[in-house]
Amino acid sequence: MNVSEQLLDILKNEGVKHIFGVAGDALNPLVTAIGEQDDIQWIGVNHEGNASYAAFAQGELGENFGVCASTVGPGALHLVNGLYNAKKERSPVIAITGQVPVEHLGTNYHQEADLTKIFDDICEHQAVIRSPEEAPRVISRAIRIAINRKCVCRIELPADIAKMSAKNQNFVHKTFRSSSTLVPNQNALLQVAKAINEAEIVGILAGAGCRNAKTIVLDFAKKLKAPITHSLRASDIFDHSTENVVGLTGLIGNPAGYKGVMKSDLLIMLGTDFPYTDFLPDKTKTVQIDVRAENIGNRTAVDYGLHGHIKETLEALIPLCNEKLNSEFVDELVDSFKSWKKSNTKKADPSRDMEPLHPHIFARLASDHASDAAIFTIDTGTAAIWASNFMNFHSDRRIIGSFNHGSMAVGLPAAIGAQLQYPNREVWGLIGDGAFNMSLQDFSTAVKYNLPIKIIVFNNSQLGFVKIEMEEAGLAPNMDALDVNNFNFADYAKLCGGDGVRVTHAKDIEDAIIQAKNATKPFIIDAVVTNAELALPPKIGFEEAKGFGISKIKELAKAINGDKRQWENIKQEIEAYFD
CATH class of the missing domain: 3.40.50.970 (Thiamin diphosphate (ThDP)-binding fold, Pyr/PP domains)
Structure with a gap:
């Protein structure tokens, strides 16, 4: 077994079914190994950029990571845009790139490029293989990071190492996948509940971080008589026939979605890093809940932040909140949204x-x-x-x-x-x-x-x-x-x-x-x-x-x-x- 075959075995163990790419010199041992088994299919594309977009789609849609591959410098560079897209959408993707033989690195060799520098702003981690002995450990580490942080990681495989005999097979094992959840502490929850209970009109701005929490977000909105405005990425979570949903705000939004965010006494941002600050209020009291602490307060001033997963945080927060009785705000916006949809149907x-x-x-x-x-x-x-x-x-x-x-x-x-x-x-x-x-x-x-x-x-x-x-x-x-x-x-x-x-x-x-x-x-x-x-x-x-x-x-x-x-x-x- 060579290092390329070992890499393929690791990917098989993780349930990978497709690798998108364009074959070439440094990748040839890996492509050859793929042709000798039936578990993983090589999907040959006409442009590496399309390979990285296809891998993004699989990472975004499934419970696993997408995989794309390219040969040395020029081919690897074509992956950049699709991988940057995966980074920004927080989709787990592994990019396998070839590299010139180790002995020629740093000599301005034919097709050599400093891929570590080039991919530094894209990848959360880069597994640069420099010996067969380290290969299984650094490959597995890249996969662990991509899966658990939902990010892009790169594996660099030089052409000479790709053909060397594999070592340390004992390090090939199933990747750990975290199922842990994060919930804010009780004091933080009580402070937010107090702000919610004191507010007369509550609006919700919900993003893709609510994907596994739709039902409880709807329960939360109903209890607070709050309209749900959503981001574009969340359009398939809070579809336009769902109760309390009033559509999008932003450049491609509608009046009801805009008012739901801008006209409330208290805005609650759920799992969103909505970027358009012109469509966020600058004086409204704001609560932001996000599993990524760095997002809280990133786009607008936040009075209360809760660091946690949306579903589990709302499960702890909802019992602390009083039910609102006045539904005039949400009723008005829902009626407005229905009129807007009816107008669009005619258009x-x-x-x-x-x-x-x-x-x-x-x-x-x-x-x-x-x-x-x-x-x-x-x-x-x-x-x-x-x-x-x-x-x-x-x-x-x-x-x-x-x-x-x-x-x-x-x-x-x-x-x-x-x-x-x-x-x-x-x-x-x-x-x-x-x-x-x-x-x-x-x-x-x-x-x-x-x-x-x-x-x-x-x-x-x-x-x-x-x-x-x-x-x-x-x-x-x-x-x-x-x-x-x-x-x-x-x-x-x-x-x-x-x-x-x-x-x-x-x-x-x-x-x-x-x-x-x-x-x-x-x-x-x-x-x-x-x-x-x-x-x-x-x-x-x-x-x-x-x-x-x-x-x-x-x-x-x-x-x-x-x-x-x-x-x-x-x-x-x-x-x-x-x-």
Whole structure:
């Protein structure tokens, strides 16, 4: 047994089923070992960046860690963005990278890169193997840290050591996985309960840290007559048909979610490091509960902090809290949220047959027809707006994306990772055309492994979210910089061996969604949509209104001076708004 085979045995013992990567010199012994067994499958991708996003998806969705691999310097560098995404989403991932032979380290050898420095800001721990004797111990340590801290760790395997005979096999054993929980002390709980009991109007801002605590958070909210505003990552925890839930706040939120946070006497933040300080109150008394002590007070001033897991902390806190009797605040916001949802349903009605099409019609119909256990990978950009505002992630549905890192091109590779991990669940990707163009080379990987992923590409021939950013900043959109030149994505799907349909008429949208749902091979819906759909935050301040107004004046001036594309943009925005 060589060191590569020993590494593979350790991964087998931990239940790893897939390793995503691109084969190459330093990895060849490991890839060879994988080919000689059946427990772990090598998933060869066309770009290492997509391997790291796929591994992120498996770490995010399952009870185990995802694994990606690359060869020396250049290949390892391609892993960076997907791994940084895993770091920001706190998803456990092991990255295996090759390295030049030990004797050449530090000599500026061919393809040599100082990977320890490069990955220092990404990885919680790096297991740099420098001898067969230490290999099993440092490999196991990296896995323990990735699992128990929910983070990214890297294993560096030099090309010469990869082929050496394995040592210290007695250190190969099952990794310890902590099941401990953390609860604050009684004095801290009593102080928070006193603040809650004295408050008249309580609001809750809940994040992904509530994933295993949904039921008790709902019980807490009902007892306190508190509306639940949630983060984007928590959209599949506090779905939009759940009692007391009033949706999102922030740039892609709604008025009820915004008021739930900003208009309460006491705000309780549960398992969230919500980053948008403009959408957090600066004078409201605030309680924050989080298992990561460093998050408490990170975004806004906190009067009371509780360091603990959400479920266990609330189990101890709820009996100390008096039940609130006045439900006017939560009732008002729930009614407002229902009206907002009803308005969105009308906006996303297929009878609105303007062409190019309204993008949210696709999102709404995908939500209507997808299974109750569907997994949705949501790319960064306007796709996240249409998904969060026009879909409902109820039942056992899950959403994943680059919600903290904000990187484009996560949707397709994450869908591949998700479908491999859960072959019997529907996997849908909602992806903008800009993001899809960055990762489309691995649609053929989905075909290769016969993965029936369903991809909706919002084809508006533009970097739509960047346009919004330009307008908010008071800039006239630079159409040359925003333009995305697309081909027919449905034809591309068929060229790769999958299937697809291009949709240009509203009457065909639902049939396309059903066709994708029933597809047994990778499927692309090429959704030809308008780039003129406005997406406004729940509250527009003076600076935002000023920026948007200045932008429109500049656009109109350019249009009057003969800029046909600016004139066409203004016309489409007016048509989209009044259709």
